[in-house]
Amino acid sequence: DIHDWVKDPAAIYAQSFSTIRDEVELETLPEALRDVVVRITHACGMTDVVDDLSWSDGAAEAGIKALADGAPILVDAEMVAHGIIGRKLPRANRVICTLNDPSVAEAAKSLGTTRSAMAVELWRPHLEGAVVAIGNAPTALFHLLELMEEGAPRPALVLGFAVGFVGAAESKEALIQSGLPFIALRGRRGGSAMAAAAVNALAGGLE
Amino acid sequence: DIHDWVKDPAAIYAQSFSTIRDEVELETLPEALRDVVVRITHACGMTDVVDDLSWSDGAAEAGIKALADGAPILVDAEMVAHGIIGRKLPRANRVICTLNDPSVAEAAKSLGTTRSAMAVELWRPHLEGAVVAIGNAPTALFHLLELMEEGAPRPALVLGFAVGFVGAAESKEALIQSGLPFIALRGRRGGSAMAAAAVNALAGGLE
Numbered sequence: 001d002i003h004d005w006v007k008d009p010a011a012i013y014a015q016s017f018s019t020i021r022d023e024v025e026l027e028t029l030p031e032a033l034r035d036v037v038v039r040i041t042h043a044c045g046m047t048d049v050v051d052d053l054s055w056s057d058g059a060a061e062a063g064i065k066a067l068a069d070g071a072p073i074l075v076d077a078e079m080v081a082h083g084i085i086g087r088k089l090p091r092a093n094r095v096i097c098t099l100n101d102p103s104v105a106e107a108a109k110s111l112g113t114t115r116s117a118m119a120v121e122l123w124r125p126h127l128e129g130a131v132v133a134i135g136n137a138p139t140a141l142f143h144l145l146e147l148m149e150e151g152a153p154r155p156a157l158v159l160g161f162a163v164g165f166v167g168a169a170e171s172k173e174a175l176i177q178s179g180l181p182f183i184a185l186r187g188r189r190g191g192s193a194m195a196a197a198a199v200n201a202l203a204g205g206l207e
Numbered sequence: 208d209i210h211d212w213v214k215d216p217a218a219i220y221a222q223s224f225s226t227i228r229d230e231v232e233l234e235t236l237p238e239a240l241r242d243v244v245v246r247i248t249h250a251c252g253m254t255d256v257v258d259d260l261s262w263s264d265g266a267a268e269a270g271i272k273a274l275a276d277g278a279p280i281l282v283d284a285e286m287v288a289h290g291i292i293g294r295k296l297p298r299a300n301r302v303i304c305t306l307n308d309p310s311v312a313e314a315a316k317s318l319g320t321t322r323s324a325m326a327v328e329l330w331r332p333h334l335e336g337a338v339v340a341i342g343n344a345p346t347a348l349f350h351l352l353e354l355m356e357e358g359a360p361r362p363a364l365v366l367g368f369a370v371g372f373v374g375a376a377e378s379k380e381a382l383i384q385s386g387l388p389f390i391a392l393r394g395r396r397g398g399s400a401m402a403a404a405a406v407n408a409l410a411g412g413l414e
Contacts, residue, residue, distance in 0.1 A: 002349055002352050002353065002356075002381045003353065005345065005346060005349040005374050005377070005378070006346075006373060006374060007319060007320040007321060007324065007346065008319060008320075009315075009320075009321045009322070012321070012346070012373045012374070015372070015373045016371055016372040016373050019372040019373070020372065042371060042372070043370070043398070044370065044396070044398065045370045045371050045372065045375060045394070045395030045396045045397060045398075046395070046396060077289075078289040079286045079289045079290050079399065079400065079403075081289075082284075082285040082286045082288075082289050083286050083399075108216075112214060112215060113214040113215075113216075114214060114216045114219070115216070117214065138212070139212060139213075139214065139219070142209055142212040145209050146209065146210065149209075163250070163251065163252045163400075164223055164249060164252050165222070165223040165226040165227065165249070165252065166213060166219045166222045166223050166226070167212050167213060167219070168252060170212070171212070174209045187252070188252030188253070189251070189252045189253060190252060191250070191251065191252075191398065191400050192286065192290075192399075192400060193286065193370075193398050193399060193400065196286075
């Protein structure tokens with residue numbers, strides 16, 4: 001019967017998180033990472049994403065601290081920005097998406113690169129200590145890693161959830177090798193919902 | 208080498224779509240649905256989503272025609288709205304998201320339901336002939352089906368990509384049984400990227 005659906009939002013969240021805890025082995029994960037895994041799983045409906053998740057030591061703690069200290073959140077897509085729950089952010093942290101900056105489209109065209117990569121150029125003044133959330137474009141992640149090689153200021157954490165068939169897996173492997181603090185989903189899977197979910201978990205746990 | 212990445216956006220799209228065509232059996236699908244499957248696969252990085260896809264006869268054709276005729280697009284989440292590529296829409300079709308309407312949060316609270324379900328109440332004046340794209344909330348899809356039972360005007364197509372652990376699979380099965388024209392992803396998987404990708408395919412194919 002279609003009228004039997006659960007209407008209470010708190011009950012829906014509780015039941016979702018409970019199902020995830022039943023089906024996903026969380027105990028073997030670093031404690032600070034568990035809420036991240038629950039929220040990422042919740043965002044995509046797949047209990048096996050944890051199998052492809054990779055992280056550097058202390059990554060979740062670094063993200064939690066950066067957000068608590070007021071760090072900005074740099075995102076590669078408007079969809080990521082709109083998946084971040086503003087009221088959870090501990091310091092009303094700025095969420096910065098430069099993809100639709102008026103200068104980006106033209107510069108990308110003239111340099112023969114993607115808008116996503118060019119948009120990352122505009123992150124330079126905000127990079128130091130930031131939380132970077134990549135939920136779409138491998139080229140944004142690749143270009144970020146190039147900026148790091150050039151000696152640009154380092155973010156506190158990079159959330160690597162680039163998705164797709166060209167460069168997604170490779171860009172996340174490059175992130176994992178980069179020496180930056182990271183949480184990343186290996187392979188082709190990813191997306192803005194997962195990237196935003198990771199931010200939401202670091203910002204406010206499961207509340 | 209991180210500097211070897213493909214920078215040309217047209218080449219990235221072409222290579223992505225070519226990989227999908229190599230790995231996904233498209234020939235057995237209705238012709239009008241193939242671009243939808245390619246774009247949905249592209250959005251999530253998973254070549255097996257086609258196995259869970261369900262559709263009513265002529266669904267893709269109905270969506271293409273509705274958009275060409277200028278139908279509005281009703282979405283359950285801002286993330287869906289921001290995944291729709293505006294320049295692809297054939298008639299600058301309106302994209303309507305009522306979730307953050309000032310009246311919704313309070314009404315949902317007082318009626319003990321979700322904001323997503325309450326937001327669908329505000330769709331009534333726009334439903335007739337619309338393309339509905341559900342990329343997040345099972346409760347939005349359930350409430351839409353309740354409106355249909357009450358005799359509300361019928362949309363031209365419902366894209367069912369509700370995601371998660373509570374009601375997602377059930378709401379999409381209810382859609383499949385409803386008699387409405389639909390394209391839906393069975394099970395827990397779904398999301399705003401897939402819902403938006405389906406709209407983009409119906410609006411502009413793979414261009």
